[in-house]
Amino acid sequence: MPGRQFPDGFLWGAATASYQIEGGVTEDGRTPSIWDTFSHTPGRVLNGDTGDTAADHYHRWESDLGQLRDLGLGAYRFSLAWPRIQPEGPGTVDQRGLDFYSRLVDGLLSRGIAPVVTLYHWDLPQWAEDAGGWPARETALRYEEYARLAVAALGDRVHTWTTLNEPWCSAYLGYASGVHAPGRTEPAAALAAVHHLNLAHGFGGRVVRELAPKAQLSVTLNLHVVRPASGSEKDLDAARRIDAVGNRAFLGPMLEGAYPADLLRDTASVTDWAFVRDGDEATAAVPLDVLGVNYYSTQRVTAWDGVSPRATHDGHGKSGATPWVGADDVDFLPQPGPHTAMGWNIDPGGLTELLVRIAKEYPGLPMMVTENGAAFTDTVDADGEIHDVDRVEYLRGHIEAVGAARDAGADVHGYFVWSLMDNFEWAYGFDRRFGIIRIDYDTQRRTWKDSARWYRDLVTSGKLPG
């Protein structure tokens, strides 16, 4: 194979998120987020890990910028910690929080790296959860206030503003299956959370348009590639249900200004959706410059017979409750391998399929892959090297899949590897490593894995080796 050449303007980056890397959780006025509370609750996170220190990025940000530069990256996707910027609640602001991110943004710009900033990557201030969390409309209003402070401070220095990261996880893992913070298992509340996240996206999007008119506006969704186990009517309907509650619950309001009728029907026994007020869906449909797509694996579903033990496993942690609200009669089947250390099946073709689907359904909508990558059990050789062949192969396959989607007409103009470095992988703590740079959590030493060198060669040449 001759290898594939990506165009010059293609944005190559790496991604992280505040709670997963920063540490410094009590510094400069920061107060707890729901993830501090959750991770400090026994039994919630594997091995009792917390983000108290994580990758200590709060203190090492400058040398981490050096890593980004040495990798030759054109962009860096990171998130702001709301509880650093408004630690004391609504109506307050802590300048030290804004200054930290301002230094980071300037540091990126001076190294020629475009800042791609996520406003919300799951670390809701605990005070906002105490006031009701995402199931409460108030939280969307509080988010707007926070977005205004952040965008006013960083504005057009930011290349792309992303309102939310994976609202699917915030709503369903946080409030239905409870494997993520705040760990509630209330299906109706999860659907209210879906709506208030969509609304917050609309509010935040307007703030970006108003205060940073030259920046790109985006949102990142983890869209599910759901395949029916057979062509039977029941299995097709199972896939439709998961697509509704998993994908179209966000795509509908954000891109079409309306919730899909089948979603409202499927979930009618859970909620009457009375929390949706006139004008909310239009608010959520703020025009986007680019859709962020996170992709890791695919899912296979079948109609549940109501008797056999269910294989349901959402891949983010185990709990008795399902994240798939309104789809109790759907079963998720084990997927053929190979799998990553998360148990997620490796299926690059799913990424092409997803990007081409979005391109067909929303013609003219540019996209970026804002997360893609894999956890594997890395081993450090006697000479200190990490030959993560599996990760290189995963990345190669998926970047090729992005190229194939582009060939098929999808306007994908960026790719961000998850993750720049090993970090706090939510319910799995430090046990699962996604980085292309290894973190030794005893010394905080950063070591490039083979995948980091491979990625550097790719991004500096734009050429995917054959």
Ligand code: FCB
């Ligand atoms: C995504 C999250 C990200 C990371 C990866 C593995 O769901 O956005 O923070 O944990 O999964």
